[in-house]
Amino acid sequence: MIYLDHAATAPPDPRVADAMLPHLTGRVGNPSEPHAAGRRARADLEAARAGIGALLGHERVVLTSGGTEADNLAVLGRAAGAPGRMVISALEHPAVLRPAEALAARGWELAVAPVLADGRIDVAALAELVRSGDALCCAMGASNITGVVQPIAAIAELCAERGVPLHVDHVQTAAGADASIAGLPGCVTIAVAAHKLGGPRGVGALVGAVDGLAPLAYGGGQEAGLRPGTEDVVGAVGLAAALALRQGPAAGDERARRAALRDALEARLGLPVAGGSAPRLPGHLLLLTGFRGDTAVRLLDDRGVCVAAGSACASGEPAPEPALLAMGLDAAAARGAVRVTLGPETTQADIDGFADAWAAVAADLARAREALA
Amino acid sequence: MIDLARVGAISDPDGDGRAGGGACDDRIRVTLRLAGERLAEVRFGADACASATAAMARLAALAEGRTLLDAARLGRADVGDVDSPACALTAVDALHAALGDAVVRGAGAAPDATRVGVAMSGGVDSALVLAEAVDEGRAALGLTLRLWIDPAAPAPERACCAPDSVRRARDLCHALGVPHLMLDLREPFRAAVVDPFVAGYAAGETPNPCATCNGAFRFDALDGVATRLGCTEWRTGHYARLVERDGRFLVARGADPLKDQSAMLALVDPGILGRVRLPLGDRVKAAVVGDARGRGLAAADAPESQEVCFLGGGALAPFLARQGVALGAGPIVDEEGAVLGAHAGAVAYTPGQRRGLGVSRGTEPLHVLRVEPATNTVVVGRLSRLGRRAVPLRDVVVHAPAERVEACFRVRAEPIPGVLEPDGRGGAVVRLVRDAYQAAPGQVCVLYDGDCVVAAGVVAG
Incomplete structure (x- = not known):
């Protein structure tokens, strides 16, 4: 099997598993208990938290069940008071978009910032939209669809000027680009998820300026009251270990290797690419195949290749990916999107295998289309 | 695995x-x-989503090697496990379009004494006819004619052969293990029924498309297909009876006076009625719906098609406009030529019509007396001015000789006794014992002897 769907979830990295193993097999103890077992669990937890905070550039780290919960906490946590106004980009993942829409249904004003044709958020338009007094601005760090890395520094600056908190969904970014918020001005939070980084599923974090957020759940007061429930020590250790591999000092060489593989594949296929002219995550390639993307994905799967479709049908209704439509692609082009995402363990052989499988699938799809004539 | 073989x-x-x-x-x-x-051999081409493509590949594999009638049993239950079952229906539609096309091109099946065709509309009446045929142990075969689709209609799904109705008819058959064939006859239907209907209105007449359709198109088409597919008889869900007289079959009024559809069948060639069965002729609608509910038939509460099927839920005037009939504002005048008001297109009016005129003259009710397409004028007057006792007919068909007849010019109108005097050249005059007020040119006049339709013709002037 050739696995090129790292943006969906990355294969577990054995080094992460090694770090987690002692905490899975033998160590007990609730970090909230004052006895020896509890104190050791607390120390393990805080060491992991400190590692996460150091890698992401902020000492405040709220551990969550993953990226979705972190995004929800960042959005809904700013909305405990009377309805106000919020700005999001047209690229946002459903983990941000849906809670924002839920607020709109409760009387919040929701403004959506447009996207340029190259896949980047239109910063000039965003500057017009974000106003002093807004409860929040959300701009994802890198698109989960195109992989385009967003101009977060400029966005953070304009939000800081207006005194508006900024939330950045860095779930994809953390896998292939610098996700640290050290040095960003203003009040910034970011969301990350371990499973995109070779870590375990079911753990993520909201990092940054979390003071003033309202919790989504109430309970024992853990995580400074923002995320009650007995802490997941092994998950925190896994997240810290995965982040160390993807955000640590050695990450750069691996990103360069991945980008070279991706660039070679892109050149070999010769297909139009969404976001190809903008800076992208090193392992990310969104192909505009001209065929039905979901059908292509099924046929690639039949040939042992796992990739993702940019769009899929839901109960007979076509659902072209909104992020692609926001870039100005038409529905037909968007339906042809196939997302290929590489990871640290991707090899040249994987790339060659994909290219061969694609050639065969493209020939099949062309034949099926010709038979319509 | 999508099998691309x-x-x-x-x-x-x-x-x-x-x-x-x-x-x-x-x-x-x-x-x-x-x-x-x-x-x-079954081959397919596709530019479609994964669910539709996977369903098609599977249906093609299942269909290949089967007989045509056995392949016609394949439906939504056979598409396999797909993410979007709604998309898979496109594959079912395509397979059935090809099967139906094969029949239209002449494919058939050897005669089978147990095989019975059932004309399926997707509605409750034909659904019950089908279910009862299956109960009898007959090898039933569902047949649906696809006659019209007008995407510009306000409710295209209300046309009797709209895609959803066809799918419902197919599903009803498949739920009972019965093959279903859909025959796409849209082009010949347009030529035989819709074009004359439009031309009739453009000429200021009031055509009766249902009688024309059944008489000149639908029953002939169904009989041809049923015979070719080896059916020894075929059935419909019409509320009319068939009565044998002097060795031939005549259409007679159905037992339900509110649903009687004998007039709709007045122009059907008696030569084919020997192969037709109308099992609902002795039934009343309420009992049919009750039986269908009792059997849990999915069509028991399907929407009823009452209007002219191809109007697609819309009014006449916009339909005529979509078909290229020029409709413009013009005067509504009385018989002396005094202008009483304005209309938006004369040909959409019909003699006898009172509603929707928006004009008055004193306190007397005004009716449309005639439509003059050449000057785009609607002439109105007292209803009594429409009354006449001698009505000329054209395109007369006589199914059985009858000295005295009862003439019906509208569905469920009170019949008027009289005599029919054929002119030997395809025309006739029907002489009535009292005035007829609703004999609009273009309407079909149905002549009964008792409950039996013995003749019919088109009001000529």
Whole structure:
């Protein structure tokens, strides 16, 4: 099997598993208990938290069940008071978009910032939209669809000027680009998820300026009251270990290797690419195949290749990916999107295998289309 | 696994069907090659989503090698496990379009004394007829004619052969293990029924498309198809009876006076009625609906098609406009030529009409007396001015000789006794014992002897 769907979830990295193993097999103890077992669990937890905070550039780290919960906490946590106004980009993942829409249904004003044709958020338009007094601005760090890395520094600056908190969904970014918020001005939070980084599923974090957020759940007061429930020590250790591999000092060489593989594949296929002219995550390639993307994905799967479709049908209704439509692609082009995402363990052989499988699938799809004539 | 072994297009196929083009623009084409009654080859082309493509590949594999009638049993239950079952229906539609096309091109099946065709509309009446045929142990075969689709209509799904109705008819058959064939006769239907209907209105007449359709098109088409597919008889869900007289069959009034459809069948060639059965002729609608509910038939509460099927839920005038009939504002005048008001298109009015005129003259009610297309004028006056006792008919068909007849000019209108005097040249005059007020030119006049339709003709002037 050739696995090129790292943006969906990355294969577990054995080094992460090694770090987690002692905490899975033998160590007990609730970090909230004052006895020896509890104190050791607390120390393990805080060491992991400190590692996460150091890698992401902020000492405040709220551990969550993953990226979705972190995004929800960042959005809904700013909305405990009377309805106000919020700005999001047209690229946002459903983990941000849906809670924002839920607020709109409760009387919040929701403004959506447009996207340029190259896949980047239109910063000039965003500057017009974000106003002093807004409860929040959300701009994802890198698109989960195109992989385009967003101009977060400029966005953070304009939000800081207006005194508006900024939330950045860095779930994809953390896998292939610098996700640290050290040095960003203003009040910034970011969301990350371990499973995109070779870590375990079911753990993520909201990092940054979390003071003033309202919790989504109430309970024992853990995580400074923002995320009650007995802490997941092994998950925190896994997240810290995965982040160390993807955000640590050695990450750069691996990103360069991945980008070279991706660039070679892109050149070999010769297909139009969404976001190809903008800076992208090193392992990310969104192909505009001209065929039905979901059908292509099924046929690639039949040939042992796992990739993702940019769009899929839901109960007979076509659902072209909104992020692609926001870039100005038409529905037909968007339906042809196939997302290929590489990871640290991707090899040249994987790339060659994909290219061969694609050639065969493209020939099949062309034949099926010709038979319509 | 999507099996692509059957991707392709057979050149010079025995059946060729297409489906798709909806919101997601999925497109599928199926071509067939027959060897005797079997599908020797089934090939498909597709530019469609994964669910539709996977369903098509599976249906093609299942259909190949089956007889045409056995392949016509394949439906939504056979598409396999797909993410979007709604999309898979495009594949079912394409297969059935190709199977139906094969029949239209002449494919058939050997005669089978147990086989009975059932004309299926997707509604409750034909659903019950089908279920009862299955109960009798007959080898039933559902047949649906696809006659019209007008996407510009306000409610295209209300046309009797709209895609949803066809799918409902197919599902009703498949739920009972019965094969279903859909015959796409849209082009000949337009030529035989819709074009004359439009031309009739453009000429200021009031055509009666249902009688024309059944008489000049639908029953002939169904009889031809049923016979070719080896059916010894075929059935419909019409509320009318068949009565044998002097060795031939006549259409007679149905037992339910509110649903009687004998007039709709007045122009059907008696030569084919010997192969037709109308099991609901002795039933009343309420009992039919009750029986269908009792059997749990999915069509028990399907919407009823009452109006002219191809109007698609809309009014006459916009339909005529879509068909290219020029409709412009013009005067409403009385018989002396005094202008009483304005209309938006004279040909959409019909003699006898009172509603929707918006004009008055004193306190007397005004009715449309005639429509003059040449000057785009609607002439109105007292109803009594429409009354006449001698009505000329054209295109007269006489099914059985009868000295005295009762003439009906509108569905469920009180019949008027009289005599029919044929002129020997296809025309006739019907002489009535009292005035008829609703004999609009273009309407079908149905002549009864008792409950039996013995003759019919078109009001000529």
